[in-house]
Amino acid sequence: AQSVTQLGSHVSVSEGALVLLRCNYSSSVPPYLFWYVQYPNQGLQLLLKYTSAATLVKGINGFEAEFKKSETSFHLTKPSAHMSDAAEYFCAVRLNSGGSNYKLTFGKGTLLTVNP
Amino acid sequence: EAGVAQSPRYKIIEKRQSVAFWCNPISGHATLYWYQQILGQGPKLLIQFQNNGVVDDSQLPKDRFSAERLKGVDSTLKIQPAKLEDSAVYLCASSLDAGQGLRQPQHFGDGTRLSIL
Numbered sequence: 001a002q003s004v005t006q007l008g009s010h011v012s013v014s015e016g017a018l019v020l021l022r023c024n025y026s027s028s029v030p031p032y033l034f035w036y037v038q039y040p041n042q043g044l045q046l047l048l049k050y051t052s053a054a055t056l057v058k059g060i061n062g063f064e065a066e067f068k069k070s071e072t073s074f075h076l077t078k079p080s081a082h083m084s085d086a087a088e089y090f091c092a093v094r095l096n097s098g099g100s101n102y103k104l105t106f107g108k109g110t111l112l113t114v115n116p
Numbered sequence: 117e118a119g120v121a122q123s124p125r126y127k128i129i130e131k132r133q134s135v136a137f138w139c140n141p142i143s144g145h146a147t148l149y150w151y152q153q154i155l156g157q158g159p160k161l162l163i164q165f166q167n168n169g170v171v172d173d174s175q176l177p178k179d180r181f182s183a184e185r186l187k188g189v190d191s192t193l194k195i196q197p198a199k200l201e202d203s204a205v206y207l208c209a210s211s212l213d214a215g216q217g218l219r220q221p222q223h224f225g226d227g228t229r230l231s232i233l
């Protein structure tokens with residue numbers, strides 16, 4: 001079965017520091033992977049997605065993620081954190097739920113806090 | 117374009133009562149999803165509609181939860197009777213197609229926060 005594991009439920013960084021949010025996947029077939037962001041009291045917003053094209057994926061708000069098959073990882077990074085990046089981040093994998101149906105399975109999330 | 121609209125934003129009920137949530141997807145989006153997000157967890161898909169037909173309801177607790185999308189546009193999710201463990205945020209999302217975000221992203225509403233006393 002395919003799933004994702006997010007390492008670290010809470011990450012705290014200083015403004016201007018590197019952001020690294022970790023996600024590992026388990027999959028018997030090449031996965032499709034996503035990162036979503038959720039701001040307080042809001043729904044989820046897609047940051048970026050990996051669909052087996054380039055292994056380095058660039059998303060919105062300066063975020064990017066690299067798909068590493070050898071490490072079964074899809075970590076999210078941003079070179080310089082901004083106060084507005086404070087939010088919860090979810091890694092997700094697309095699963096086949098039978099026939100031609102698919103669904104997203106989300107990790108438990110990582111709360112990012114940015115200190116001034 | 118207008119986003120996914122959900123109401124109410126907050127609801128507090130006692131256990132064993134019933135509750136209903138409403139979702140209006142983005143105009144033209146054929147696929148509609150209901151997710152349950154329990155505190156400290158990622159969203160879990162409850163049900164997926166393609167137009168007015170159910171594509172996946174494998175994780176919907178059918179003894180107490182029901183959902184409909186009669187005209188293929190807006191949708192309602194109902195819980196009857198509610199249990200304490202149903203306390204969560206219920207998110208609605210929509211997308212142009214059913215590819216789960218490969219070609220067209222899912223757009224999420226702001227959710228309904230349900231508290232069961």
